[in-house]
């Protein structure tokens with residue numbers, strides 16, 4: 463009898479550990495298995511510096527979880543310190559853009575270079591998150607694209623880290639006086655120390671190489687309140703498209719999650735590596751598979767404190783029963 467309850471309490475303690483996510487740029491056990499794993503080598507360079515400042519960029523695998531009223535997304539890999547950008551487009555509510563428009567205008571006008579880019583059928587982007595660095599600080603913007611209807615003063619929310627190969631930050635307001643659309647800060651963690659995962663090239667990954675990509679534990683991690691992305695209902699699914707491209711948003715790499723069928727070189731602006739000045743030539747329907755991954759909106763996982771209280775309550779009941787005998 464007692465052994466059973468001890469085992470039950472031990473089980474609760476395990477649940478407590480599994481229910482926590484720290485936004486630090488490292489994959490937490492709570493994420494479980496990756497929701498997407500890279501399928502092709504990177505043509506934007508293989509990172510080789512364990513301190514996190516090396517050249518190269520890659521997207522190895524994607525993870526996601528809804529917990530405690532927030533969406534957590536983790537993309538493992540590297541972002542080169544040359545203002546190249548990691549993009550997350552989030553489809554978390556009805557409506558949005560299956561083909562991106564040139565509006566809203568943000569990121570110094572560079573957002574307009576996305577105009578004409580088409581996602582897979584069924585993916586309708588609502589929010590755009592992007593991170594980059596070139597100076598010491600990793601910088602992240604979050605934009606409510608509002609279906610492309612925003613026409614002026616659409617700078618979005620902004621935050622930055624404190625520099626280094628591992629950094630994190632908080633995102634709220636844009637520093638330019640514009641009222642934030644966020645009710646609470648979004649947060650990010652960035653750990654650029656990966657030197658494993660995919661290698662350089664354009665080949666399709668072998669099973670072993672995909673396993674190596676899935677084994678990478680560091681990269682970009684992001685969290686935002688569900689209330690700030692349309693309050694998606696329990697039982698619905700949030701779709702996220704991850705892409706890696708250049709700083710001006712007019713030349714995409716071959717690092718997309720869900721991955722592109724290999725072999726596949728950089729997409730460039732025309733979808734096959736050519737430079738056109740924008741990304742209008744990219745249509746993800748032209749590539750097999752879904753270039754997005756799916757995050758289920760599940761019922762609330764109890765907070766660790768709740769689990770501890772439940773464990774103490776069970777222990778108390780055991781004590782009462784034992785005394786009653």
Ligand SMILES: [Ca+2]
Pocket residue numbers: 483484485486487488489490683
């Ligand atoms: Ca983490």
Ligand SMILES: [Ca+2]
Pocket residue numbers: 553554555556557558559586587588
């Ligand atoms: Ca949508």
Ligand SMILES: [Ca+2]
Pocket residue numbers: 582746747748749750751752753
């Ligand atoms: Ca596709």
